[in-house]
Amino acid sequence: MTSTLPQVTPARSTPRTPERRSQRRRPPIGKTVAWVYLIGFLAVTIFPFYWILRTALSNNYSLIDHPSSLLPVDLTLGPFERVLGLATREQAVAQGGSGATIQLGLYLRNSVIYATGLTVLVVLSSLLAAYAFSRLHWRGRDVVFGIFLSALMIPGIMTLLPNFVLIHDLGLTNTFAGLILPGALFSAFSIFFLRQFMLGLPTEIEDAALIDGLGRFRLLFRITVPMSQGPLTTLALLTFINAWNDYFWPLMIAGNSDVRPLTVALGVFQQASPQTQPDFAGLMAATLVAAFPMLVIFILFGRRIVDSIGFTGIR
Amino acid sequence: MATLAAGTASRRRNNTGPAHRGDWRLAAVLILPATVGFIVFGAVPVFRGIYLSFTRFRILTPPRWTGLDNYRRLLSDDVFWKSLGVTVEYVVLSVVLGLAVSLATAVIMHRLTRSTVVRGIVLLPFLVSGVVAALVWQWMLDPGLGIVNIVVKALTGHNVLFLGSQGWVIPTLSLIGVWKSMGYNAILIFAGLQTIAPQIYEAGRIDGASEPRMFRYLTLPLLRPIMAMVVVLTVIGSFQVFDLVAVTTKGGPANASNVLPLYIYSKGFTEFDFGYAVTMSMALFVLLLTITFVQLRLLRANESDTN
Structure with a gap:
C-alpha cells in the first residue's frame, strides 16, 4: 500500500496547469x-x-x-x-x-484474572494448533482444519446455554475455571489468524535448525515464536479486549461477587x-x-x- | 485423532525428506488442547442443545423427553413472535444505518487522510464494552438531565423518551449499536479501499467519468466482497445483541425491546425453563444459518460479476 506513494510524487511535480486549476476550483x-x-x-x-x-x-x-x-x-x-x-x-x-457501594477494586482484580487467564490459554493453545496446521505435514491436516473452521459458523448463543449446563454439572459455576475454560482451549479465529501468518514464514531457517539437530518442539519455541511475535501480540490484544468486555457469559457464570468481572458489576451497580x-x-x-x-x-x-x-x- | 495407521501412510505420502518424518505424532500432541476444546465446549454442546430442545429441563432435575412440545409451544408463543419482530427491526436498522455510515466514513477517510490517529479515534468505541456504551448513552439520553435531551428540547420544545417509549426504543438502541460498531466497519471497508489499484480510477478519469459515476461503477462493485462481509458480520452480531438491551431497558417498555437473546436469557435464568430457552436459541441458530447461507451465495455471485 505504501509502495504506491513514490508513484504519486513524480506525477505531482510535473506542472500540468489546466488540471491543477480545475482541481483547485472544484474540490x-x-x-x-x-x-x-x-x-x-x-x-x-x-x-x-x-x-x-x-x-x-x-x-x-x-x-x-x-x-x-x-x-x-x-x-x-x-x-x-x-x-x-x-x-x-x-x-x-x-x-x-x-x-x-461498589467494590471496584475486587471487580477490577476479577476482570484482570479472567481476561489474562483466557488470553494466555487462547494464545498458547492456538499457537500450538496453528503450528501443526501450517508447518507440519500430516495426513488429514486440511480436513481437521476445515472442521475446526466450521465452528466460525456457529453463533455464540447456540453453545452458551449447553455450556452453562456443562459448567453447572461440573460444579464450576462461580469459579474462574468455569469462567475461563469454555473459551480457552479452542478459538477458530485465533488458529486461523496465526496459521495464515505461519504459512508465510520462510522454511529455510527451520530446515537448517532441524539439520543441526534441534528438536521440533524446541524449534517451535526458539525460532517460530520469536518470528511470530507481531501476530502473537495482536492476537493477545484482541483476545484480551474481547474478554475484558464480555458480558453475557460472565453474567451466567459469575453470580458471586468473588469472581464477578467489572462489566457485570457495572450492571448490578446501575440497578442498585x-x-x-x-x-x-x-x-x-x-x-x-x-x-x-x-x-x-x-x-x-x-x-x-x-x-x-x-x-x-x-x- | 491422528490414528496409528496415518503414520506409515504419511511417511510414504509426504516424502519431503527427513524434516517431516514423524510429524503426525507431534501434530497430534500440538492440536490436542484445541481438539479437546472443540469437542467438549463446541461440538458436544451443539448436539446437547439439539437434544435438550426436545426435553423439559429445569436444571435441577434431569431433562424429560417431551418430543416436539417445545417447538409447538414456540409456534403459538406470542411473546416469541413479538420478540422476533423486534429483533428483526433492530437488525434491519443496524445493517442499513451501519452500512451507510461506515461506507461514507471509509470513502471520505480514504480521500482525505491516511492518518493513523484518525483511524485510531474512529476505532475507539469498538474497544469499550457494550455495557459501557449502554451506560453512557443511557445517561446522555436521560429524559431529564441527559445532554442529548437538553439539546432536543432546545430545538423542538419537548423531551423525547428515547429508551422509554415503544416507538423510539428500538431505533435508539440500534443507533447506540451503530455508534459502537461503525468505526470498526469503516476500518474494514477502508482496508478494502486500499486494495483497489489507483490505475483503475486513472483509467476512469481518462474516460471522462465523473466522481459519482466512478463511485457507482468502480468503487462499489470492487468493494462488494468486503461489503458483503460487513453485512454478514453485522447481521450475525445484531441478532445476538444482549448487553446493550440488558443494561438499558431490560426488554421494556412492554416488551418493545425484548430482543430474542434477552427473551432466551429470561426464560432460562429467571424462569428456569431451560428446555424452552434452548429451543429458542436453536430457532435463532437456524435463522442465522439460513441468512448467512443466502448472503454467502449472493457474495459468490457478485465475485464472479466483478472478476
Whole structure:
C-alpha cells in the first residue's frame, strides 16, 4: 500500500496547469463538506467519552442544576473516591451518592484474572494448533482444519446455554475455571489468524535448525515464536479486549461477587442506584474505571489493532 | 485423532525428506488442547442443545423427553413472535444505518487522510464494552438531565423518551449499536479501499467519468466482497445483541425491546425453563444459518460479476 506513494510524487511535480486549476476550483465545496462530515463523525465518536469524564468529575447534586454545563460541575474526585470505596458513607451521600457501594477494586482484580487467564490459554493453545496446521505435514491436516473452521459458523448463543449446563454439572459455576475454560482451549479465529501468518514464514531457517539437530518442539519455541511475535501480540490484544468486555457469559457464570468481572458489576451497580435520584457521577466514574485499561491499550497499541482489522478484512 | 495407521501412510505420502518424518505424532500432541476444546465446549454442546430442545429441563432435575412440545409451544408463543419482530427491526436498522455510515466514513477517510490517529479515534468505541456504551448513552439520553435531551428540547420544545417509549426504543438502541460498531466497519471497508489499484480510477478519469459515476461503477462493485462481509458480520452480531438491551431497558417498555437473546436469557435464568430457552436459541441458530447461507451465495455471485 505504501509502495504506491513514490508513484504519486513524480506525477505531482510535473506542472500540468489546466488540471491543477480545475482541481483547485472544484474540490473545495466537496472537500469542505467531506471535512465537515469527518469532523462531525469524530466528534460523535469522542463526545461520549468526554461526557463520561466530565460527569465523573462532577458533584452529583450540582449536576441537577447545571445539566448542560460542558465542564465538570463543582469539580471533585468524589465520585471516584466513592466507587473505589475510599469515601465514607456520609461523604458519599453528601455528594449525591446513593450509599450503595461498589467494590471496584475486587471487580477490577476479577476482570484482570479472567481476561489474562483466557488470553494466555487462547494464545498458547492456538499457537500450538496453528503450528501443526501450517508447518507440519500430516495426513488429514486440511480436513481437521476445515472442521475446526466450521465452528466460525456457529453463533455464540447456540453453545452458551449447553455450556452453562456443562459448567453447572461440573460444579464450576462461580469459579474462574468455569469462567475461563469454555473459551480457552479452542478459538477458530485465533488458529486461523496465526496459521495464515505461519504459512508465510520462510522454511529455510527451520530446515537448517532441524539439520543441526534441534528438536521440533524446541524449534517451535526458539525460532517460530520469536518470528511470530507481531501476530502473537495482536492476537493477545484482541483476545484480551474481547474478554475484558464480555458480558453475557460472565453474567451466567459469575453470580458471586468473588469472581464477578467489572462489566457485570457495572450492571448490578446501575440497578442498585435509586430510580428517583440516580448517582450518575458515580456511575460514570465506575464506567471510566472499567474502560480505562482499554483506553491504555488504545493509546499504546492503537496502530497495531487498526492494522490487524485491515488484515481480517482482506483475508 | 491422528490414528496409528496415518503414520506409515504419511511417511510414504509426504516424502519431503527427513524434516517431516514423524510429524503426525507431534501434530497430534500440538492440536490436542484445541481438539479437546472443540469437542467438549463446541461440538458436544451443539448436539446437547439439539437434544435438550426436545426435553423439559429445569436444571435441577434431569431433562424429560417431551418430543416436539417445545417447538409447538414456540409456534403459538406470542411473546416469541413479538420478540422476533423486534429483533428483526433492530437488525434491519443496524445493517442499513451501519452500512451507510461506515461506507461514507471509509470513502471520505480514504480521500482525505491516511492518518493513523484518525483511524485510531474512529476505532475507539469498538474497544469499550457494550455495557459501557449502554451506560453512557443511557445517561446522555436521560429524559431529564441527559445532554442529548437538553439539546432536543432546545430545538423542538419537548423531551423525547428515547429508551422509554415503544416507538423510539428500538431505533435508539440500534443507533447506540451503530455508534459502537461503525468505526470498526469503516476500518474494514477502508482496508478494502486500499486494495483497489489507483490505475483503475486513472483509467476512469481518462474516460471522462465523473466522481459519482466512478463511485457507482468502480468503487462499489470492487468493494462488494468486503461489503458483503460487513453485512454478514453485522447481521450475525445484531441478532445476538444482549448487553446493550440488558443494561438499558431490560426488554421494556412492554416488551418493545425484548430482543430474542434477552427473551432466551429470561426464560432460562429467571424462569428456569431451560428446555424452552434452548429451543429458542436453536430457532435463532437456524435463522442465522439460513441468512448467512443466502448472503454467502449472493457474495459468490457478485465475485464472479466483478472478476
